Amino acid sequence: MTAGSAIDVRSGTRVATRRRASNQGLIALTFVLPTILGLAFFYLGPVVASFFIGFTDWNALTQPAWTGLSNYAELLNTEVFWTAVVNSIIYMVGVVVPSMVLGFLAALLLNRNTRLAWFYRSVYFLPYIPSVVAVGIIWSWLFEPQYGVINYLLGLVGIAGPGWFSSSAWALPALIILSVWRVTGYNMVIYLAGLQAIPRDLVEAARVDGAAGLQLTLRILLPLLSPTTFFALIVGIIGSYQIFEITFVTTQGGPGYATQTLPYYVYQLGFQFFQFGLASAVAYVLFFVVIVITALIFLTERRWVHYG
16 A cells, blocks of 8 residues: 555545544534523523513513613612512521531431431431422421410410511521421431541541540541531522522511512513513522522632632
């Protein structure tokens, strides 16, 4: 075979390889294209549209009227909006912190290869499985002032139970209790996975050096679990600002505005009062609040999150 023919063979092989790769890319794109179009049409499209709607006055029956920043200015002067902001922050702190602490403690207790470990892990995770609507209905019965189980148990120890969801002072704490009960099992699974990923040799070496109990937990386990804590914190914050179903099923933002949150305020403005411009503005305020909080956590990541 001459040098020229060898070059032609190699060139033909490269061309055939490129054509084969191109055909495979087209086939892959054919399978992925429906998902891409679905995301663009049902997700990205509404997100972009709602951004522009936030600068208009629109009730879905007439043509949108461009109003600029007037919707955002109106929100700044609306007491209900600031009540929703404060309630959302209280709910976030009240749910994320206790659920992470309780989830970590539960993971420590269940990080053992005992015969019934799988059973107790399933029991702890069970509250996270049912739908939020079903959980809200069940807890509405449990928190019922006269016939609810919780007030009955409080009465057995001489405590007069409050009205819970019918009380402006106790409605938001009741939502927090409900949500902590539901989310703790999820955090338990996350921390349990983190604990089981820690090399046993490292823990045994720390015990040989005298670390045990609280000292082992604070100085060895928690630093090694800092990436897990970081992940659980971010997911918990984002999830806490998506509260809608539980509020809708249990309190509908009441009594008064005691449980009014930003997601439920978006629903009220858009689908009860048909003020879609204001609703879109609140939605983007919620979006930026979540972005700012998560960005601040990411900025502090290097100080307390240790990888490797």
